[in-house]
Amino acid sequence: MRNAVGERVRESRALFATLVARLERRARRDLLIRGAATGSFVGLLPAVVVSLLAGSVPLHFAALLLAAGLAAAGCAAGLVAALLRRVDRRHLLIQADRVLGSRELTSTALELVDSDASGVFTEAVIEDAAQLLVRTAPRRILGRLRVPLAPFAALAALLAAAGLLFPVNLRALFPRRVDSSSELAQIGEDLRNRGLRLAEEARTRDLGRSLELSQQLARLGNDLAARRIQPGDALDRMSELEAGLAEEYQLRLQEAQPAASSGLAGSGATSRGTSTGMPGDNTGKTGEAGQGSEGSSDAKSALGDAKSALGDALDRLRHARRQLEGQGYGDRAQAQSPSRPRRQRSPSGAQPGSHGLPPGQGETGQSAQRGQDPGSTPGGTGEGAAIDQQGARDPGSGIGTLPAPVKRGEPTTIVEGGRGPGLQAQGNPSEGDSTRLLARALPEWTGARLPEATILNSYSRQAESALARDEVPLKLKESVKEYFTVIGMSK
Amino acid sequence: MDVREQAAWASGAVRALREEIGRTIVGHEEVVHDVLVCLFCGGHALLEGVPGLGKTTLIKCLGQVLDLVTSRIQFTPDLMPADIIGTNVLVPEETQAAGAGAETRRFVRFQKGPVFANIVLADEINRATPKTQSALLEAMQEQTVTVGGTTYPLDPPFIVLATQNPIEMEGTYPLPEAQLDRFFFKLALGYPSAEEISSIIDRTTAGQQGPLSRILDGEGIRRIKGLVREVPLAAHVREFAIRLALATRPGTDAAADLVSRFVRYGASPRGPQSLVLAAKANALFDGRLNAGFDDVRAMARQALRHRVLLNFEGEAEGITAEQVIDDVLSHTPATGAAAFRGED
Numbered sequence: 001m002r003n004a005v006g007e008r009v010r011e012s013r014a015l016f017a018t019l020v021a022r023l024e025r026r027a028r029r030d031l032l033i034r035g036a037a038t039g040s041f042v043g044l045l046p047a048v049v050v051s052l053l054a055g056s057v058p059l060h061f062a063a064l065l066l067a068a069g070l071a072a073a074g075c076a077a078g079l080v081a082a083l084l085r086r087v088d089r090r091h092l093l094i095q096a097d098r099v100l101g102s103r104e105l106t107s108t109a110l111e112l113v114d115s116d117a118s119g120v121f122t123e124a125v126i127e128d129a130a131q132l133l134v135r136t137a138p139r140r141i142l143g144r145l146r147v148p149l150a151p152f153a154a155l156a157a158l159l160a161a162a163g164l165l166f167p168v169n170l171r172a173l174f175p176r177r178v179d180s181s182s183e184l185a186q187i188g189e190d191l192r193n194r195g196l197r198l199a200e201e202a203r204t205r206d207l208g209r210s211l212e213l214s215q216q217l218a219r220l221g222n223d224l225a226a227r228r229i230q231p232g233d234a235l236d237r238m239s240e241l242e243a244g245l246a247e248e249y250q251l252r253l254q255e256a257q258p259a260a261s262s263g264l265a266g267s268g269a270t271s272r273g274t275s276t277g278m279p280g281d282n283t284g285k286t287g288e289a290g291q292g293s294e295g296s297s298d299a300k301s302a303l304g305d306a307k308s309a310l311g312d313a314l315d316r317l318r319h320a321r322r323q324l325e326g327q328g329y330g331d332r333a334q335a336q337s338p339s340r341p342r343r344q345r346s347p348s349g350a351q352p353g354s355h356g357l358p359p360g361q362g363e364t365g366q367s368a369q370r371g372q373d374p375g376s377t378p379g380g381t382g383e384g385a386a387i388d389q390q391g392a393r394d395p396g397s398g399i400g401t402l403p404a405p406v407k408r409g410e411p412t413t414i415v416e417g418g419r420g421p422g423l424q425a426q427g428n429p430s431e432g433d434s435t436r437l438l439a440r441a442l443p444e445w446t447g448a449r450l451p452e453a454t455i456l457n458s459y460s461r462q463a464e465s466a467l468a469r470d471e472v473p474l475k476l477k478e479s480v481k482e483y484f485t486v487i488g489m490s491k
Numbered sequence: 492m493d494v495r496e497q498a499a500w501a502s503g504a505v506r507a508l509r510e511e512i513g514r515t516i517v518g519h520e521e522v523v524h525d526v527l528v529c530l531f532c533g534g535h536a537l538l539e540g541v542p543g544l545g546k547t548t549l550i551k552c553l554g555q556v557l558d559l560v561t562s563r564i565q566f567t568p569d570l571m572p573a574d575i576i577g578t579n580v581l582v583p584e585e586t587q588a589a590g591a592g593a594e595t596r597r598f599v600r601f602q603k604g605p606v607f608a609n610i611v612l613a614d615e616i617n618r619a620t621p622k623t624q625s626a627l628l629e630a631m632q633e634q635t636v637t638v639g640g641t642t643y644p645l646d647p648p649f650i651v652l653a654t655q656n657p658i659e660m661e662g663t664y665p666l667p668e669a670q671l672d673r674f675f676f677k678l679a680l681g682y683p684s685a686e687e688i689s690s691i692i693d694r695t696t697a698g699q700q701g702p703l704s705r706i707l708d709g710e711g712i713r714r715i716k717g718l719v720r721e722v723p724l725a726a727h728v729r730e731f732a733i734r735l736a737l738a739t740r741p742g743t744d745a746a747a748d749l750v751s752r753f754v755r756y757g758a759s760p761r762g763p764q765s766l767v768l769a770a771k772a773n774a775l776f777d778g779r780l781n782a783g784f785d786d787v788r789a790m791a792r793q794a795l796r797h798r799v800l801l802n803f804e805g806e807a808e809g810i811t812a813e814q815v816i817d818d819v820l821s822h823t824p825a826t827g828a829a830a831f832r833g834e835d
Contacts, residue, residue, distance in 0.1 A: 094727060094826050103774075103783035108725040120721035121780040124494045128780065 012127040013113055019133040020089055020110060023096070026138040027087050030145050035082025036075050037147045043074015044156035051160040055167025067160050096133070096141040105129050184231065188224025195221055210252070213244050242318060460484055494780070501715045502778040505531075507706050512552045514703060516545055517694065518687040522678050525793050526553065526652065528772045531715045534675020534765065535631050535651040537616075537666075537797060544680045545691075546654045550612040555703040557712065559609035559648070566619035568662060572626035576636045577604030601638055606630050607645060609709075613653035617663040624670055627651060631673045648712050668756070668800065675765050677797035679813075715775075722771035724782040729767060731825055732787050736763040738819045739799050749818040753805030758798040765794040784825040792816050 047067035054063035093107040100106075109129030112122045139145075195218030202210035220237050223229040229237075463484055467477045505527055512523050522538070526549065529536040538546050547563065554561030564575055582600045605611065606627070616624060630636055634645045653674070655666070671677075683691065694700060707715075738745040740757030750757070770786035777786075796812040805815075 090727070097783070098826065103779060103781070103785055104725050104728055105779075105781055105783075107727065108723050108781040108783075111725050112723060117723070119723060120494050120718065121498070121723055124498075125723055125780050 009123050012123060012130050016109060016113060016126050016130040016133070019130060020093065023092055023133070023138050023141060024087050024089055027092055027142055028082075030142060031082040031085055031087065032079055033145060034147055035078035035080075035085075037078070037150045037153050039074040039076065039078020039081070040071055041074070041149045041153035041156060042078070043071040044153055044160055047071050047160040048156050048163065051163025052168065052170060054164060056170040064164050067164060071157065071160070092141070096136070099141050099143075100132065100136060102129075102132055106132060184234075185225050185227060188221045188226070190221065192218050192221025192225060195219070207248075207252075209244075209248050213241065213248055216241055216244075456487065497714075497718060498775060498780055499778060501718050501775055504707055504711060504715065505776045508556055511556045511703055511706055512549070515552045515694070515700070516549050517690045518683045519545065519549065519680060522680055523549065524776070525676055525678050528769050528776070528790070528793075529652075529675045530557075530648065530650050531712065531719050532675060532765075532768045532772050533648070533650075533716060534768075535653070535673065537671070537674040537677045538652060538654045538680055539657055539677065540654070540680030541658055541682075542656060544682070546652075546680060547612060547614060550610060550652045552703055553652075554610050556706045557610075558705040558708050559712075560646075561610040561612065562605035562608035563612040563614060564605050565614045566616050566623070568618060568620060570619045570623045572623050573604065575604050575623065575626045576606050576630065577602050577638060579639050599639075601641065601643065603643070604636075606636060607643075609646060609648055609650070611649075611651045613651055615656055616653040617655040617665055619664065621664050621667060624664065624666060627653075628670060628673065631670075648709065648716070671797045672759050672761050674797060676769070676793040678793060679796075719768070719772045719775055722775050722780065722782055724767060724771060727826065728770070728782060728784055728787060729763075731784055731823070732763045732766040732770065734823050735766065735787065735791055735819060736760075736795070738823050739795060739815065745823070747815075747818045747822040749810070749815050753801050753808065753810045754799055754815060755802040755805075756800040758795050762795050762798045766790055769794055788820060788825075791820055795819075 047070040050063055050067045050070065090107060090110060093110045094104075096102070096106045097104045105125065106129040109126045111117075112119075112126055195214045195216070198214035199211055199218060202208075202214050216237075220229075220234065220241060224234055463480050466472060467480055472480075508527060509520065509523050513520065516523060526536055526538075528534075530553070538549075540546060550563075551561065553559075564570075578601070579599045580602045581597045583595050583597050611630075613627065616627075630645060630649070631651050634647070634649050636643045636645065655663075734745060736758040737743055738747060738757075739750055739754065739762070740746060741751050741754045743757075746754075746757075766787055767782075769790035770782040773786040773789055774780075774782040792813055795816050799812040799815050801810060801812065801815070
């Protein structure tokens with residue numbers, strides 16, 4: 001009889017211990033699931049960042065591997081943390097009592113089992129607790145498995161996968177905003193000065209259209225300087241002004257050309273399309289017809305000055321526009337007004353001063369453009385030159401006058417390898433069929449010829465006018481002066 | 492008898508006691524239950540209530556149903572300790588030699604006082620002087636009486652049921668804290684409801700009511716007392732009882748706001764002792780084999796209310812010890828952080 005009771009006691013204790021162990025395992029499993037979800041979420045956050053950056057930033061490692069590694073590391077960390085966490089059986093059974101309303105029956109039984117106590121009610125309590133646990137599913141005690149971070153982890157995984165499968169260039173999505181208000185103000189100030197200078201010139205020469213354009217330029221400069229205008233709108237107004245100035249420039253050029261031609265013919269000089277190659281004068285604004293001829297008339301000089309001021313203002317305007325576009329405003333402005341042309345060409349199809357080139361090609365001297373006979377660049381000390389060559393209607397000039405083997409409008413050839421600021425030579429588009437040839441300024445290759453005495457004075461004047469500009473650094477001014485001084489002394 | 496059968500027997504006996512007492516006492520079920528808890532825990536109860544609520548009747552009924560010796564002491568200001576515990580008296584004794592030469596000798600004999608009973612009703616205990624009140628101290632705590640250097644044990648079970656009137660305070664001597672602490676429970680009797688009064692009238696103004704049946708004898712009481720102490724109580728339940736007692740002490744971290752403001756002294760170690768033992772009895776009376784948080788909560792008021800002493804501000808504000816204990820109960824979580832929470 002006693003043995004039977006003892007056997008029953010042992011059975012009830014063993015059953016209770018088994019049930020508690022089952023509950024403990026289930027609780028551990030829940031903890032592992034929660035830990036894995038939490039860890040995965042934490043690991044997937046940087047994985048999402050990596051996947052998003054993969055399309056924007058050149059990474060020195062495989063983005064897929066890194067993202068997967070991060071997620072796996074997070075998951076593993078969560079699992080380890082869950083494994084390290086202690087599942088207290090006493091706490092489990094207190095929870096069981098709370099859920100089942102058993103008035104601390106199971107937790108008391110656990111304490112009796114653990115302490116191996118022997119009392120009047122000990123075995124009865126353990127047996128009752130075991131029976132209660134047998135009738136109760138562990139899920140009821142532990143509650144529904146809730147993994148609140150699971151949907152977020154899944155979302156993060158989707159984001160990471162999407163970022164890796166469809167790389168997104170964040171720079172394209174979010175263009176860099178440059179806080180260049182001070183730079184814009186500086187550009188505006190410069191444009192206003194140019195406009196005022198041009199206005200003064202136009203007023204002196206009684207050039208109505210030029211005066212109007214110069215006033216518009218000054219107003220635009222004012223607006224920019226006072227930050228009353230958005231960069232995108234400034235670009236629009238710049239484009240319009242550029243077109244107007246280019247047109248006016250062509251008109252002034254056509255008016256000045258006959259005078260220059262007559263002056264040149266009389267002096268027996270050459271060059272209808274003279275070129276400048278002033279070091280440091282990267283505006284390349286040339287075509288100063290008649291400058292090479294001495295003793296030109298006052299009318300010619302006046303027209304030339306007006307044209308020069310126009311070209312100067314135009315150059316500055318384009319320079320300012322390039323600066324704005326370089327700051328990312330150009331793309332936005334173009335997106336806002338897609339109808340606005342990226343670059344307006346002059347009516348003649350060739351822009352003065354090689355401005356028909358796209359930014360960064362030719363004008364900046366990064367590359368030069370080759371024509372068939374680039375020999376008309378006597379000042380080819382520059383690393384690159386662009387020549388707008390007129391037709392071959394001036395055979396007498398000999399220099400800078402070449403037959404036009406290429407038809408108008410035919411695409412030019414871009415030659416790589418130029419260095420330094422570009423130099424341009426400008427012909428007269430109004431004379432005959434002209435084409436715009438772009439040549440690499442290496443006169444020692446081409447054997448171009450131009451009498452030095454003819455061009456030196458012109459160069460000197462160009463240099464003096466260039467040196468008068470404010471933006472030419474003092475150091476370069478000294479270099480230019482020294483250059484011409486040396487040339488003059490040697491000759 | 493199997494342990495389950497023993498527990499069921501104990502639970503049934505208590506239920507029968509309550510029903511039998513309920514034949515005479517209308518209402519006050521909780522008070523009857525708590526008095527029985529005191530009885531089977533070996534404690535004493537202080538009943539507080541206005542006159543006419545049936546305190547004396549309750550104790551008489553208890554004596555009848557338990558087949559125990561009862562005595563009643565009406566405490567008055569001129570009551571002396573000897574009137575309670577007894578005294579040595581000179582008793583004359585004649586010699587065997589009869590006739591004219593016979594001598595009469597006198598010797599001292601201890602005359603037992605009314606405290607020598609199983610159930611002692613100390614009616615209006617606060618009307619006696621402190622000296623007389625303290626005469627009960629040894630009997631209540633040690634269940635012995637010492638007179639003239641001789642100690643006399645009291646027959647078990649021994650339970651003192653004292654009453655006091657809360658409204659007539661003039662000419663009374665409030666019980667000292669030391670004596671208050673020796674009471675297992677302090678029970679408050681409230682006014683009966685209209686239905687209960689109607690039932691009381693019916694029972695007391697109609698024909699003669701028959702005597703109450705005897706439900707338990709001394710042996711039965713002893714067995715139930717033994718079972719009560721065998722009821723297991725988990726460690727976290729015991730910790731809860733301790734935390735409750737500690738929370739009644741001002742100046743501790745566990746003290747609730749009401750305790751900090753209005754309590755002068757909190758529960759002594761006898762408080763959680765009473766609480767745990769009463770919880771066990773409560774569980775057994777309910778037919779359960781182990782005590783839980785609910786049993787501790789159910790006994791908290793009775794076990795702690797006379798151990799929480801209010802300060803002057805509390806008295807002036809009309810705060811009661813029951814309010815303080817309720818506040819402590821509401822601010823003391825049962826399991827605290829002990830329960831397993833997988834979400835943590």
